[in-house]
Amino acid sequence: MSDKRSGFARLMKSLASLKLAVIIMLGLSALIAWGTIVEARFDAEAARKLVYDTIWMEGALLMLAVSLIAVMVDRWPWKKKHAAFVLAHIGILFILFGGILTMKYGLDGQMTVEIGKSSRHVVLPMDTDLLVYASFGGANMTKLHEESVDYFRRPPTPEKPTRIRTDDGDIEFIDYKKYVLPSRKVVPTEEKAAGPGLRFQIQNPNVSVVEWLVQRQPDRPASHDFGPARIHLGTAPRQGSGHNEIWLTPLDDGRIHWTLFRRDSVKPAAAGITEEGGQVQTGWMGLELRVLRFYPKARENWDFEERPAPTPLTTSAVKLRFRDREQWILLNDTVRLFTDSTAYMVSYINRRIDLGFPVKLDEFQMIPYQGTSRAKEYKSRVQFPDQGPVEISMNEPGEYKGLTFYQASFQNDDQGRPIASVFSVNYDPGRWWKYLGSLIMSCGVVALFWMRRLYWPKPVGGG
Amino acid sequence: MKMKRWVLVAMMAVGAVFRAEAGVKTGEALRALPVQDGGRVKPYDTFAQETLNGIYGKKTYEGRDAWEIVLTWMLAPTVWADKEIFELRNKDLLSALGLDSSRRWFKGDEIFGKERFPELMQDLRARRESKEKLSPYFQDLQRLENQWFLFREMATGRLLRVLPPADGDTWIPVADLPAEAQPRFLEITQEFIARLSGVEGSPERLDRAVVAFEDFARARNPQLVPSKLHIATEIFYSDFHPFRWAYVAYLLGAVALLLFWSFNKNYFVTAAWVFILAGFLLNTVGFGLRVYLAGRPPVSNMYETVVWVAWGAVLFAMILEALYKTRLILLAGAITGWLALVVADSAPVVLDPSLQPLEAVLRSNYWLIIHVMTITISYAAFFLAFILGDVGLIYHLKNPRQHADKIRGVVNAIYRCMQIGVAFLAPGIILGGVWADYSWGRFWGWDPKETWALIVLLGYLAVLHGRLSGWIKDFGLLITAVVTFSLVIMAWYGVNFVLGAGLHSYGFGAGGVEYVGGFLFLHFLFVVYVWILHRSRAPSAR
Structure with a gap:
């Protein structure tokens, strides 16, 4: 002792x-x-x-x-x-x-709210989840599986995959890459439930852009918004929305019906039928639309360039295997897998936490230093439930229900206009x-x- | 009593220098013309110096001041097409453009007229789109692009914004002046040319034209134009170079102390105090002027913190000297102040002395200022300990037994410096946490800058605890004072210039790594040399 x-x-x-x-x-x-x-x-x-x-x-x-x-x-x-x-x-x-x-x-997460909209989710950028939904015909999706994964520390391998059981066989996650530079690739497929894919070029003497459109759901068009002009793939509406827009609607015979609207009228300005290799004169600023490629059934996949270190453009990706077919999913992306009877939706995403209340962004302002575009201050006016508007700016956080909301950054559209405000949301016991x-x-x-x-x-x- | 007299003498000396420098000479009123550039309104003089420096890499051209040169780009751009004004020093870029790598300056056409040039610009754009960090090659290419942009915009009158708008806050450049303003500006340019060609009476007429234009501009939108005092102060600050005078004074103080040891005359110590106090006063005045000009305590980039550290080190040295009276502390303080200010003054590419508006994250924040000032003032104490370590090691090299008293004094001062440093650094890091919590919502986030400040703290705490445990004795404290300072260099300089990552990227630049590395390496060699000598001496002689 x-x-x-x-x-x-x-x-x-x-x-x-x-x-x-x-x-x-x-x-x-x-x-x-x-x-x-x-x-x-x-x-x-x-x-x-x-x-x-x-x-x-x-x-x-x-x-x-x-x-x-x-x-x-x-x-x-x-x-x-x-x-x-x-x-x-x-x-x-x-x-x-x-x-x-x-x-x-x-809690230390990020919340992105678009101007004029609201959000109730906080994203944790360092945590990731796997989600699988299934739809047995119809638009309703059922959640089949949810799982937290830390592939950064413990990547899956073909020998030790993450396996999710479904009635149509296992969905297996077999590989992981930390840093990849993705570029989208669209390939034709035989799957019945897949939507159409179309590659177009729009050009005049000053502009030339080439883009892919892939319609993922039959009831929702795929769109590309260039600001002064919009291109849609899907069923054309009867009336335009007061923009320069063109609707491309696939026909059963493999050709494409097009409907053209102008800004000044809701009635169609022109319509016609074209096909792969064809072109349409839009009459907007002399722009010409060419259909470079058309797949009645298309599937999206990713081409990667693997990087030794991350850059702001790299992301991580996991490879999944389902019924002998392999496919990559990027972080925060969703992939559809089809069988004859069922459509599965597989997501690899950053963890989202539901706050239990919405945060609405009324207004966002970026105030530059005089005569420059350098930011001097960012300001958001937000609304929490049952409260008047609150101003949140750099160094002036807002509080609600024990959570603190900090102005972190903002997001721009192609023209450099702010479209969303990013808050850091925090609870520190x-x-x-x-x-x-x-x-x-x-x-x-x-x-x-x-x-x-x-x-x-x-x-x-x-x- | 004696102290008071010294302070008085020092203040009179500073006052005399001031009087000699104040005021703009006849024919130079143009220098004080307010222009908008880089997110603030500044005197044309500052604008011209920054623009010339941006293109030519110097603030004067063939002995002429920037304000005389830059305006002629706009008035006679074709003359300048034949002059070698574009500085390009990157060897890889020079060879990519097929240019002679022994030259430093080139004509515009020699660079921008090259067939390869558009290809290089394409590479740069692709590189930017990839959002990867720019290598020094691409940074220099980007500078080249900017040099070309600056010259072209200046030549076409779009860069020089001289007239405040009636609405909004973007000033109107010379090229877009409204009809009522054009003749007024034309007057300036005509008299400017007349002055350059030495026409009699033109300096006075130029001054009158400038004043007339400025009054017109001020009347248009008085709120956008800074006060005359503000503009005059900025010109005075830029002409006077208070920090240059300060390091001269520190150097003289250090020399006076060395003379004291050579000749053993007490009046050299008095002289040293006068010089060092004068230097400290100039250092303070320069700092104060920057506070006035920027409207905030200037601790937002490397240059400003170096100036602040020089000030702090001299202050700590004077306080410790007053307490312990070794004279060696005063010497170390003078050397520290001199070294810091010389470095600040001699590396404008790395340590940018221009006054810049703050990044959004840093604006109007009390805690930011407090935490940066607290942390960097601790670096001042460690810097002083480092120089004291050098002084102690030199005595050790000469003869440790003969100089035992002096070494003991130095060791004591080092210990105190380390304590002062820790006493500022620990709360400073915490204040940084308070600031981060307040503006980013987290107390601690392993950001490299904050992590390295913590490493410095842990390093010096390890030394202090090592001393308590008996691992580190007097000689060990001399060595650790020198060696541990490399952590400070890493936290202060290395994070920005070597690691170059993290949230604190607003203070980031490039260059100078080889000099700083060499400086540290030489010190390590010195320490190792003294240590080997120390080991080889008989224990009785240590």
Whole structure:
């Protein structure tokens, strides 16, 4: 018994050792320095997942906490001269505790709201989910499966796939790429439920654009909006919407019916039939539309260029296998899989959390510095339920139901006009522990300056 | 009492320099003409210097001031087609364009007339669309594009915005001046040309034309034009170079102290105090002028923090010197202030001295200013400890036993500096957390800048704890003062210029890595050399 106790005392003594503390501090420094290098090489997510949110980091912080506690226990009973030292160390423990609370129970996500619309979802950019819906004929979709996956840390392989069972066989996820530059590819297919795909070129002496349109659902047209002109693939309406637009409607014989509307009238300006290789004179600014390729049944797939490190244009992708066919899905994209009786919708998306209330964006403003396009300030006017409008701007967050909404950034359309505001949405239960700890620690550190001297100006002993 | 007299002498010296520099000379009123550029209204003089520097890489051209040169681009662009004014130093770009890599300046046609040039621009556009980080090659190509843009826009009168609008806040460039303003501006250009050709009485007439135009502009929309005092202050600041005078004064102070040790005359110490106080005053005045001009404490880019650190290091040195009276602390302070300001003054590409409006994230935020100032002032204390470490190691090299007292004084000062640094850095990092929490919604996010500040803190805490545990003794403290400062260099400079990633990217630039790296490397060699000598000495001689 006494042996044991002396063993414990010895352990406490060595845990409280200053030399151990120095080693822990140097180890922690080296670890987080490595994190900054990973971030420079890749990105913040990689640094999080490879360094900061790992068992190594947790171990280092745990050792730090143990050492801080041990040294305070070791100095017990505390005397007056220990005040500064105890404050500094307790402060750090409080901050660490606050950090744990934030990590376990906090929320740190992003919310994008289009101007004039509302949203109730917060996206967590570092977490991903797999979702599978099925439709057995008709428009109703049933959720079959939902699963959190962390493919960044644990990618699937053909040997160890993620498997989702369906009545028509397994959907298997067999490969993952962290950083790919995608480019869309449309290929013809035999699947009955697939929609048509069409590649067109629109040009005049000044402009030439080539784009694909793929109609994914029979009741919803696929559209391309160039601002002054719109191209739609789908069933033409009787009346135009007051824009320059052309509707391309596939016919059963493989040809295409077109309907042209002008801005000044809701009645069709012209109509006709064309086919692959054909052209239509639109009469808008001398623009000519050519049908470069047409597939009555088309499927979208992605071509990739794999990258060693991320750029703002890269994304991640998973490969799935269903009934001997393989296909890639990009992050935050949905793929349709068809069998004779069923359509499956498979999504690989960032986790979305329903806040339980909508946030409406009335207005967004970007105020530039005089005579430039450099942003000076971003401002959003939003509405929370049962409240008047609230203004949220950089450095001036808004609060609702314990959540804090910060102005993070905004999104532009092709013409550079803002179309949506991006908020960072946050709940931090550890906040006050961190603030309190900070205050205590700062007092301790400053007090240590007075109490801990190397050589006293006059010899008064101690030190 | 004595102190008071020194302060007085120092202030009088500073005042004398001021008087010599104040005021714009006859024929130079044009320099004070308010123009809009880069998101603010500034004197034409500043605009001209920045534009000339952007194209030519210098603020004067063949001995002539920028304000005389830049306007002639607009008045006689064809003359300039034959002059070598476009600076291009990137060897890869020069060879891509098939240009002589031993030259530094080129005619516009030599670069932009090359068949390869449009292809390079295409590459640049493709690179930008890929949204990948631009390599130095592409950064320089981008600069070239900007040089061409600046010159063309200046030559066509679209760059120089001289007239405030009746509505809105975008000023009207010379090319689009309304009819009632045109003759007034024409007057300026005519007298300007007359002055250049030395016509008698033209300087006075030019001044009158400028004043008339400025009054006209001011009357059009008084709110958009800064006060005359503001404009005059900016010209004074740019002419006076307070930080240049400050480092001269610091250097003289350091020299005076060295003379004291050579000749052992006390009046050299007095002189050193006077010089250093004068330098500190100039440093303060320069800082104050920037606060007035920018309307905020100037700690938003590397240049401004270097100036702030010089100020802090000298302040800490003077306080510690007053407490411990070793004279070595004062010497170290003078050297630190001199070194920091010389570096700030000599690397305008890396440390941009121009006054820029703040990025949106940084605007109107009290916590931002506080946390940056607190953290960087801790770097001042560590910088001082670093120079003290050098001083101590030099004494160690000479003879540790003979100089035991001096080394002891230095070690004590280093320990105090480290304590001061930690006492500012720890709360500073926390204030940074408060700011991040307040404006981004998170207290800590492992952003490289904040992470490296934490690494610095942990590094110095490790040293202080190592000292307590007995691992680090006096000699060890000298060494760690020098070595640990490399962490500060990394946090302060390396994150922006070496790592170049993260949310703090608004302060990012490029260049100078080889010099900073060389500086650190030489110091490591020095430390290793002294350490080997220390080990080889008999223990009794240590």
